[in-house]
Amino acid sequence: MSDDIKPWYKQFWPWFLIGLLLSSITFSLIYLAFSIRFYDGSVGGDYYERGLAINEQLAKQEHAQALGLAARLRVDNRTGDVVVDLAGPRQPERLHLALIFPTDSDFDRELTLQHVREGRYVTTLDEPLRHRWYLQLQPEAGEGAEWRLTGEASFPSDDEAELEPGL
Structure with a gap:
């Protein structure tokens, strides 16, 4: 029973999980950049008075x-x-x-x-x-x-x- 076990960096699953992590970080940074660049303002503090108006x-x-x-x-x-x-x-x-x-x-x-x-x-x-x-x-x-x-x-x-x- 001599199984040839490859080192971790030559296996599929560690790279798959690292890829998921890196892609989520990349998309989060892209969304952050878009949200800063295309800021559409926030709800005003007097939204209730505006609604009554x-x-x-x-x-x-x-x-x-x-x-x-x-x-x-x-x-x-x-x-x-x-x-x-x-x-x-x-x-x-x-x-x-x-x-x-x-x-x-x-x-x-x-x-x-x-x-x-x-x-x-x-x-x-x-x-x-x-x-x-x-x-x-x-x-x-x-x-x-x-x-x-x-x-x-x-x-x-x-x-x-x-x-x-x-x-």
């Missing part, structure tokens, strides 16, 4: 609906012009347009549009828009606005985006 946002949209407000938005990506035509009884001197990128808040933009004539507001973009955006139109920036119109659009596009009191 949803009722206020709905009230703003209901108020816009009661006023009969609606708007159309056009963006010319060649010139950077943003034109909003607001229909309704209220025509403030300026409007606040929030462009919200669905997946990364670093791309969000806030624009102030100036009233140029009856119901028409204009501003200019610094750089062209790409992909899909959520749109929020208010008479002033911040949470204190009286009403809000919402919509969504994909850019570049020659089509108009409709902004309505969404509920």
